[in-house]
Amino acid sequence: MRISELSAVSGVPLPTVKYYLREGLLPAGRSTARNQADYGPEHLARLRLVRALIEIGNLSVADTRSVLAASDDPQLPLDEVMGAAHDAVTSRSAPTRIEPAWSEARAAVQSMAEQRGWRVEPQAPALDQAADAVATVLAADMPELLPLIDVYFDATEELARKEVEAVLSMGSPDQVVRGVVIGTMVGGALLNALRLLAQQSISIKLLDPAEAAQPAPPSAP
């Protein structure tokens, strides 16, 4: 297909497609005539991946390039390709961290994960983010919230297995990387939004006497 079709099929604006070509994020098409090139399904797949990394993963062009390099490296095992995509979309700038509380919280999270048999990379950005949250809960002096840490561990253990299996079922490294980006960013947003809806629903049921007195809605089992 021509570049204009590639743009139409992918929904990516033509100037953006040309920009990705110039930046080397998208390989050139096969030349067919002067000023014309032909693009195949492999270009479409790559374009979708680039788009997901930049638009959904919020990656810079440079970070996108290194995730693509990992995806293209035939020597790299798939778990390292996934790891590169994962680290790129989950690294964030660090908030203020008060010591020694923060390092203690980080060690506590790492130890809880290891006791569950999790393989934790000691430099994982997610470990820092978990430590940020646990340190905040500890500093807030709300002991009622502490048991939730175990609840979150339990919930994510089962959830993550299903997510990883879904992403792995997608086949090619390009698709797996796109699945990691969409699964991690969009899946996280969906999980959190549903959690908020469920919280509201449960507080209404627990606290509003009018609701509590009502029978279950007809659609419930």
Add this chain to the structure above:
Amino acid sequence: MRISELSAVSGVPLPTVKYYLREGLLPAGRSTARNQADYGPEHLARLRLVRALIEIGNLSVADTRSVLAASDDPQLPLDEVMGAAHDAVTSRSAPTRIEPAWSEARAAVQSMAEQRGWRVEPQAPALDQAADAVATVLAADMPELLPLIDVYFDATEELARKEVEAVLSMGSPDQVVRGVVIGTMVGGALLNALRLLAQQSISIKLLDPAEAAQPAPPSAP
């Protein structure tokens, strides 16, 4: 206690405490002498709440004031106090929404929630956020990820019950509001960070043959 002690005990800088007083977020202390006022535990509790709303919930002063008004209204049932806090910390500026796909995604989420017997407020910001995520997954044309929507519903249903019960065990409306802020924002961050750690752990176990061949670590059951 004096204002300087209030600052020291709460960890909130003195100029910030004075700013909250001027803005009416913190009630004035009892006058004890010229230029002196006495602050009690109720001031400390309120200061901690204001701090949580502004620093963790990222609320503006105006939004903080209206959550405090809800918390202070003796006529307002606790579920509406929680709802006010919840809506304030979860409303976000909307991303680009392509119609009719977005409205269809929103209706689908609402209908799935209702079929589970959830009480969904039709104007809940979380419903919009869930629609953003579902519309993105649908547009990405990755059918492998669709079954995860049900997985997320299942996971959050159980999780949210435990979270709401933990927050409700905290007693006073001020503490419940602070619990909602910390539980919603920090709990969400922790849940997501642990989910990422679990995903990494599972991909390593599934994909790295060296890891797969190893026996379970000694700390696992």
